[in-house]
Amino acid sequence: MELKDVVKEKYGQAALRINAGGSSCCGAASALDGCCDPITSNLYDAAQTGALPEEAVLASLGCGNPTALARLNPGETVLDLGSGGGIDVLLSARRVGPLGKAWGLDMTDEMLALARENQRKAGVENVEFLKGEIERIPLPDNSVDVVISNCVINLSADKDRVLSEAFRVLKPGGRFAVSDVVTRGAVPDDVRQNMLLWVGCIAGALDDYQYVAKLANAGFDAIDIEPTRVYNIEDARTFLTGQGVDVDAIAPQVEGKFMSAFIRAVKPA
Numbered sequence: 190m191e192l193k194d195v196v197k198e199k200y201g202q203a204a205l206r207i208n209a210g211g212s213s214c215c216g217a218a219s220a221l222d223g224c225c226d227p228i229t230s231n232l233y234d235a236a237q238t239g240a241l242p243e244e245a246v247l248a249s250l251g252c253g254n255p256t257a258l259a260r261l262n263p264g265e266t267v268l269d270l271g272s273g274g275g276i277d278v279l280l281s282a283r284r285v286g287p288l289g290k291a292w293g294l295d296m297t298d299e300m301l302a303l304a305r306e307n308q309r310k311a312g313v314e315n316v317e318f319l320k321g322e323i324e325r326i327p328l329p330d331n332s333v334d335v336v337i338s339n340c341v342i343n344l345s346a347d348k349d350r351v352l353s354e355a356f357r358v359l360k361p362g363g364r365f366a367v368s369d370v371v372t373r374g375a376v377p378d379d380v381r382q383n384m385l386l387w388v389g390c391i392a393g394a395l396d397d398y399q400y401v402a403k404l405a406n407a408g409f410d411a412i413d414i415e416p417t418r419v420y421n422i423e424d425a426r427t428f429l430t431g432q433g434v435d436v437d438a439i440a441p442q443v444e445g446k447f448m449s450a451f452i453r454a455v456k457p458a
């Protein structure tokens with residue numbers, strides 16, 4: 190199976206679980222249930238979730254809250270790469286108002302169906318969900334003011350392509366405002382693989398300096414990476430033990446090195 194097929198199957202199943210009234214995560218909690226999953230839980234405050242259908246909040250599979258950190262102005266066009274159940278698209282649509290527009294892009298049919306149903310329940314009209322891949326964005330050059338994304342770019346096997354596509358569709362002066370998992374500092378390969386498996390990064394997260402270099406290579410300016418949640422080895426203990434990992438032995442190599450971050454950059458005007 191190709192990596193993309195693995196990702197599609199994983200998120201197709203997650204969408205079906207949500208449709209059936211279950212949690213979006215494999216054994217983990219959803220954004221509405223602040224108890225368990227250290228990655229997806231408690232990302233949104235009540236003022237944000239209160240304005241959305243419960244199903245849209247339950248479908249949240251992100252690792253940050255890009256719309257809370259991004260500047261979004263009335264009348265702007267926003268594109269969410271890997272929009273899943275649509276939570277960040279619906280939040281963006283409210284922020285840009287009726288004169289603006291929010292696009293969601295996702296390759297998984299079940300997620301698109303869920304997102305469109307959540308849009309219907311939310312009664313939001315300035316939203317459109319597109320089927321497609323973030324490596325080949327089906328929108329014209331210079332057509333978007335802000336590209337957001339929430340825990341998706343780490344899933345791509347061709348991150349350079351994703352970043353150059355984001356750059357292409359942004360208008361001059363447009364903003365890249367993305368939540369993603371990043372690593373910071375040297376970590377032995379096997380420890381890295383196990384931790385990223387726990388976080389759900391199938392293709393692998395970038396180290397923060399690699400992210401900066403790839404964004405610069407794509408043409409972006411004003412690049413900044415701000416950690417929003419640093420993962421603790423204790424959060425991953427049960428998972429890692431199940432994988433046969435000696436957690437106490439690797440703990441010092443993990444501390445402070447795996448995190449969700451908010452990544453911003455600007456396409457030069």
Ligand SMILES: C[S@@+](CC[C@H](N)C(=O)[O-])C[C@H]1O[C@@H](n2cnc3c(N)ncnc32)[C@H](O)[C@@H]1O
Pocket residue numbers: 196197200201248249250251252270271272273274275276277294295296297300321322323324338339340341344345
């Ligand atoms: C971790 S979920 C995040 C969903 C959403 N951003 C959120 O915060 O709830 C990843 C989503 O990205 C989509 N996805 C992953 N890789 C993709 C790709 N290469 N092109 C388009 N969609 C992709 C999956 O189908 C899934 O819906």
